[in-house]
Amino acid sequence: MPLLRSRNIARWFIDPFSGQERSYWRAITACFLAASTFWLLNALNKVYTTRITYPLEWRYDARRYVPVxxxxxxxxxxxxGRGWKLLRRSLMxxxxxxxxxxERLPSTRFVAAQQMRPSLLAAMEGLQLNYVLTDTIFVEFDRLVTRRLPLMLSPTADGAALPFVARFEPDSISFRGPSQVIARLSSPYLVHLPQAPAGSSSGSIRVPIGGPRLVTTNVQDVRxxxxxxxxxxxVISVMPALHNFPVGQPYTIRPVMLRVEVQSFAEDTPRLDMKQVRALLDFGQxxxxxxxxxPLLMPTQPPVRGARLLTPLVRVSLAKHPARP
Known part of the structure; x- marks a missing residue:
C-alpha cells in the first residue's frame, strides 16, 4: 500500500508535464530565469552587515626605504552596505x-586601527565602515643603501684554495638593499663557480650573481x-717507513732522512700537514x-698539490753476525 501511494503521488506531479511540446519547456525555463533574476535583484538591493577584507595601498618614500x-x-x-556594493567589492x-x-621611517614599527580608519572611510564608496577588525599591523623598514664590492671565487668546501685564478668582467658589483643586509655582505664578495665542463679553465664562462633576499645588483651575471x-x-725531510726488513739482522741505511719537494698554493702553505707526506722502503726491492x-712516495691529499722525491736511492748495509766458536 505505501508503495502504491508513493507511485500515485509521483504520477500526480509528472503527468501534467508529460507529452508537452518543446515550446512549453522553453516557456517554463524563461519563467524560472525571470523569477531567479527578480529574486537576485531584490536580494542585492537589501542592506547587509558583514565582514570583508579591504585592499590597502602603502605610501612611503621607496627611493630611501624598503620593507624588510x-x-x-x-x-x-x-x-x-547594499548587496550591489558588497558584490562589487568581492569581484574587485x-x-x-x-x-x-x-611617516617617520624607519622608526615606525606598527600602524594602529585608528590610524587606518580615515583612509578606509575616504576610500569606501557606498559602504559604511563600522569598525576595523585588525587591531594593529606591524611593519619593519630599513634604509636603502648601495655598496660596491670586489669579486672573488668561493673556496672549496674544505677551505682549500682553487687550482686556478679568476679574472672577472666587471671586477666589482654594486649591491642595493636594506642597510643591515648590505653591511653583512663579505668583501670581497664570493662568487660560486658552477659545475664547469672539462677544459673550461682555458676560456671564460658566465656565472650568475646571487644575493640575499631584497638585495638587487647592477648586473645579473659576470664573465x-x-x-x-x-x-x-x-723541501722537507721525511723518515721512511721500513717494510720487509730482516728481523734480528743489524743493518744501517744511508741517508736516514729522505728529502721531498712539496708543492701547494701560497695561501694553503700555513695549513699544510707535513705528516701526510710519507715514504716507504721495501727491503724486498x-x-x-x-x-x-x-724509495716509494705515498699518495698525498689536498692541500698538497704535488710531491717529488729528491733522494733517488738509499744504501742498505747489513752487519755480519760474529762467527760462533
Missing part, C-alpha cells in the same frame, strides 16, 4: 584601495676567465749489485 617584511595587502573590516570591480601613509695558478715549493733501495 612584506606589507599586508588587505585589512579585515566590518561594514554595512572599480574598488579604490585605502592609501596608508607611512669569469679561469687561469692556472702557480705553485710554491718547499733491494738491488744486490749495489745494496740500494729506491
Amino acid at each position: 617584511q612584506p606589507l599586508p595587502r588587505e585589512v579585515a573590516v566590518n561594514v554595512t 570591480l572599480d574598488v579604490r584601495p585605502a592609501e596608508i601613509q607611512l 669569469v676567465r679561469l687561469q692556472p695558478r702557480p705553485l710554491v715549493s718547499q 733491494l738491488r744486490p749489485a749495489d745494496s740500494t733501495l729506491q
